[in-house]
Amino acid sequence: MPKLLEVEDLKMNFYTYEGIVQALDRINLNVREGEILGLVGETGCGKSVTALSILRLIRPPGRIEKGKVIFRMKDRLDESKQGMNLLDQDEVFMQKVRGNEISMIFQEPSAALNPVYSIRDQVSESFLLHREKELCQKALKRIEEDIKKETFFLKKAILKMERGIYLKMIENPSSFFLKFLSFIPGVRRYNRRVLEEAKIESIEILRILGISHPEEVVMRYPHELSGGMQQRVVIAMALACNPTLLIADEPTSNLDVTIQAQILDLVRKLRQEFGSSILFITHDLGVVAEMCERVVVMYAGHIAEVAPVRSLFQKPLHPYTQGLLKSVPRPGRKDRLQSIKGSVPNLISPPSGCRFHPRCPSVMTRCSGAKPSLKEIEKNRLVACYLYHQETEKNDT
Amino acid sequence: MILETRDLKKYYPITGGIFKKEVGQVKAVDGVSLKIERGECLGLVGESGCGKTTFGKTLLRLLDPTSGHIYFDVPEEVKVRTGEKERRHDLATFKGRRLKDMRKRMQIVFQDPSSSLNPRMLIKDTVGEPLKVHGLARGLELRKRVLELLNRVGLTSDHLFRYPHEFSGGQRQRIAIARALATEPDLIVLDEPTSALDVSVQAQILNLLQDLQKQFGLTYLFITHHLLVVEYISHRIAVMYLGRIVELARTKGLFENPLHPYTQALLSAIPIPDPEVRSHRTILKGDVPSPIDPPSGCVFRTRCFMAARECKERIPDLVSLGDEHYVACHRVRSKSREPAHPSQNDVKR
Numbered sequence: 001m002p003k004l005l006e007v008e009d010l011k012m013n014f015y016t017y018e019g020i021v022q023a024l025d026r027i028n029l030n031v032r033e034g035e036i037l038g039l040v041g042e043t044g045c046g047k048s049v050t051a052l053s054i055l056r057l058i059r060p061p062g063r064i065e066k067g068k069v070i071f072r073m074k075d076r077l078d079e080s081k082q083g084m085n086l087l088d089q090d091e092v093f094m095q096k097v098r099g100n101e102i103s104m105i106f107q108e109p110s111a112a113l114n115p116v117y118s119i120r121d122q123v124s125e126s127f128l129l130h131r132e133k134e135l136c137q138k139a140l141k142r143i144e145e146d147i148k149k150e151t152f153f154l155k156k157a158i159l160k161m162e163r164g165i166y167l168k169m170i171e172n173p174s175s176f177f178l179k180f181l182s183f184i185p186g187v188r189r190y191n192r193r194v195l196e197e198a199k200i201e202s203i204e205i206l207r208i209l210g211i212s213h214p215e216e217v218v219m220r221y222p223h224e225l226s227g228g229m230q231q232r233v234v235i236a237m238a239l240a241c242n243p244t245l246l247i248a249d250e251p252t253s254n255l256d257v258t259i260q261a262q263i264l265d266l267v268r269k270l271r272q273e274f275g276s277s278i279l280f281i282t283h284d285l286g287v288v289a290e291m292c293e294r295v296v297v298m299y300a301g302h303i304a305e306v307a308p309v310r311s312l313f314q315k316p317l318h319p320y321t322q323g324l325l326k327s328v329p330r331p332g333r334k335d336r337l338q339s340i341k342g343s344v345p346n347l348i349s350p351p352s353g354c355r356f357h358p359r360c361p362s363v364m365t366r367c368s369g370a371k372p373s374l375k376e377i378e379k380n381r382l383v384a385c386y387l388y389h390q391e392t393e394k395n396d397t
Numbered sequence: 398m399i400l401e402t403r404d405l406k407k408y409y410p411i412t413g414g415i416f417k418k419e420v421g422q423v424k425a426v427d428g429v430s431l432k433i434e435r436g437e438c439l440g441l442v443g444e445s446g447c448g449k450t451t452f453g454k455t456l457l458r459l460l461d462p463t464s465g466h467i468y469f470d471v472p473e474e475v476k477v478r479t480g481e482k483e484r485r486h487d488l489a490t491f492k493g494r495r496l497k498d499m500r501k502r503m504q505i506v507f508q509d510p511s512s513s514l515n516p517r518m519l520i521k522d523t524v525g526e527p528l529k530v531h532g533l534a535r536g537l538e539l540r541k542r543v544l545e546l547l548n549r550v551g552l553t554s555d556h557l558f559r560y561p562h563e564f565s566g567g568q569r570q571r572i573a574i575a576r577a578l579a580t581e582p583d584l585i586v587l588d589e590p591t592s593a594l595d596v597s598v599q600a601q602i603l604n605l606l607q608d609l610q611k612q613f614g615l616t617y618l619f620i621t622h623h624l625l626v627v628e629y630i631s632h633r634i635a636v637m638y639l640g641r642i643v644e645l646a647r648t649k650g651l652f653e654n655p656l657h658p659y660t661q662a663l664l665s666a667i668p669i670p671d672p673e674v675r676s677h678r679t680i681l682k683g684d685v686p687s688p689i690d691p692p693s694g695c696v697f698r699t700r701c702f703m704a705a706r707e708c709k710e711r712i713p714d715l716v717s718l719g720d721e722h723y724v725a726c727h728r729v730r731s732k733s734r735e736p737a738h739p740s741q742n743d744v745k746r
């Protein structure tokens with residue numbers, strides 16, 4: 001499968017008061033077209049930071065030090081079709097990418113919603129921002145229908161004028177003519193038909209997302225909805241622009257299991273329907289097993305292992321993955337859990353070499369020296385561990 | 398039996414208007430009758446807001462019950478020592494000294510170890526505080542006991558003179574457990590003790606809790622929303638929904654043969670950490686209703702795929718179906734006659 005997104009040798013730091021947090025170091029991963037790629041790891045291992053780096057949403061004191069984020073777009077933004085490095089683009093370009101091409105769903109739905117606007121306003125806004133042209137076309141179609149139906153000549157003339165405006169809008173939505181119109185009383189609200197279309201679309205998408213009585217729900221405000229419903233609204237906003245890549249950062253971690261089941265089921269259906277690729281971030285190995293085709297395992301800002309989901313659970317290679325799988329309770333099993341000793345290190349002074357070495361049961365002398373590189377040792381299986389190969393990462397220069 | 402609640406209720410008042418008049422009630426715990434056996438780990442599961450924490454706190458009288466009884470059984474030797482005559486105490490009626498004495502026998506560990514520990518207190522003082530408050534140890538003896546407690550949870554004398562923020566989440570939870578053990582309680586309520594921890598650390602804490610239980614014959618009420626954790630650690634499990642217990646059974650019985658429709662849906666919703674298992678899933682519609690105005694009759698009926706007319710009219714009692722299996726559902730007994738067909742809600746994957 002062709003690669004949609006490639007992250008190469010990404011390194012990023014946070015320059016905090018206590019010291020430099022080396023949050024990501026040489027992250028390499030790719031998302032293939034149409035797949036759900038899982039990104040798992042424990043708290044603080046850099047999952048969210050990876051997602052934010054891809055979208056260039058890292059704020060100071062954070063800084064991306066080096067690396068590439070190559071993205072192949074569906075749109076005409078990318079003429080070469082070769083993919084472009086998002087890290088080289090300016091903010092204006094990135095704003096088009098965010099939303100139009102890559103959407104993100106966050107862990108905390110209430111943080112993604114504005115408390116003072118109704119659900120309708122917020123979902124419509126996403127549609128207006130990213131699909132205005134499509135909405136204009138729909139509105140135009142409706143005008144044509146109205147013209148056909150209308151018998152009174154004066155009204156017909158007004159409708160025809162309206163048609164003219166909409167044709168202009170489709171041609172060039174930011175033209176001077178339209179800006180001029182918005183100052184004239186009477187025609188100022190020329191775009192009301194587009195707003196109307198956005199409203200219809202919003203209700204429709206919420207219905208697809210399994211919200212009953214969406215007409216009534218859209219009138220409410222975020223705090224009047226439960227967590228599960230809020231998360232659906234956030235998903236609706238993310239899907240409104242039909243993204244090529246959807247990044248879901250722990251979308252169900254704060255929800256109850258029965259609601260989580262609804263949302264996971266939904267995401268699976270949406271993938272089939274909309275054909276988006278998904279980067280699914282979670283710390284729950286159960287969710288990974290259910291949702292993903294391939295998995296990237298992260299540990300303390302490094303990538304430990306990449307594998308197809310079945311082989312990962314059948315035969316985990318990296319000692320960290322092995323430990324993680326042994327420490328989850330499983331249905332029907334009462335034998336003692338095996339835990340990993342110690343805890344996740346502080347990334348201000350991360351362990352040298354393989355960052356897992358202070359906790360690793362198979363640690364060798366060389367492990368604390370240089371970092372093992374992430375190497376493909378079987379088809380589709382990459383691992384960064386000296387038990388499987390001897391290649392070290394070249395030093396930074 | 399170490400503790401038994403009878404029809405325990407805890408309603409929170411909702412106040413409104415300028416005179417703070419009571420305008421309604423949140424029925425957080427609505428008539429729970431539950432027995433906890435000495436030496437067992439009873440799991441209490443349910444979704445967010447169903448009243449688990451409220452129940453746990455009410456048991457320890459950290460909250461005052463609205464009505465109902467909490468019978469606490471004092472071990473024989475203590476009764477002899479203190480000269481208590483009654484066999485049972487209704488904790489719900491206790492006040493002052495007596496309440497303080499009883500509290501010594503019951504402790505609670507909360508979900509978030511960082512907010513339950515005082516950030517400005519050294520670890521030795523945090524762990525030693527309950528000993529001081531109850532006058533159990535002083536001076537050198539106190540030092541010795543604190544160190545002993547820390548050793549029990551896998552910490553050392555190096556940690557005595559440090560502050561909570563210097564520890565990881567897992568270590569802080571160990572400190573909270575050491576503190577709970579200080580008064581040598583009979584019963585410990587564990588309110589989501591591992592929910593804020595990473596899986597690898599969660600396993601350490603679960604193992605520690607199991608070891609401590611065996612070593613000191615502790616009784617646990619283990620509150621969680623994580624079903625695989627509760628399956629691993631509990632002997633019996635109570636399933637709670639909107640302030641009521643809907644099913645109670647031994648762990649194996651519950652997981653192999655869940656009878657209440659809610660339990661069935663809950664169990665089928667667990668993401669299984671094994672890609673080979675593709676379970677048959679019952680997806681519930683909608684959300685948990687508000688506990689301010691719960692549905693009439695069976696509280697689960699708004700989401701139940703088996704609901705019938707009678708469910709609206711009568712509240713089902715928790716009845717025994719033999720083999721220590723209790724269910725509160727009108728339609729479970731008649732199941733043999735009318736097989737349930739949750740077909741329209743079933744999603745094959």
Ligand SMILES: Nc1ncnc2c1ncn2[C@@H]1O[C@H](COP(=O)(O)OP(=O)(O)OP(=O)(O)O)[C@@H](O)[C@H]1O
Nearest residue numbers: 409423425444445446447448449450451452622688
């Ligand atoms: N101090 C309070 N005043 C009013 N209502 C409260 C108060 N504390 C809890 N509630 C309500 O009581 C119900 C039960 O709350 P409780 O905290 O016991 O739930 P829980 O099962 O522990 O949930 P979680 O899994 O989220 O911890 C909820 O509806 C909650 O909103």
Ligand SMILES: Nc1ncnc2c1ncn2[C@@H]1O[C@H](COP(=O)(O)OP(=O)(O)O)[C@@H](O)[C@H]1O
Nearest residue numbers: 014021023042043044045046047048049050347
């Ligand atoms: N704004 C920030 N300032 C300083 N450090 C940060 C910031 N955001 C994240 N970090 C650090 O970066 C690392 C990775 O964090 P994150 O990506 O949020 O982890 P997770 O895998 O849980 O999503 C952690 O060590 C965290 O403390």
Ligand code: SF4
Nearest residue numbers: 354357360367385386
């Ligand atoms: S490189 Fe060494 S320390 Fe790291 S996981 Fe492999 S064996 Fe363990």
Ligand code: SF4
Nearest residue numbers: 695698701708726727
């Ligand atoms: S009593 Fe009725 S509504 Fe309640 S769980 Fe049983 S079948 Fe469902």
Ligand SMILES: [Mg+2]
Nearest residue numbers: 047048049250
């Ligand atoms: Mg995160």
Ligand SMILES: [Mg+2]
Nearest residue numbers: 449450451588
């Ligand atoms: Mg709680």
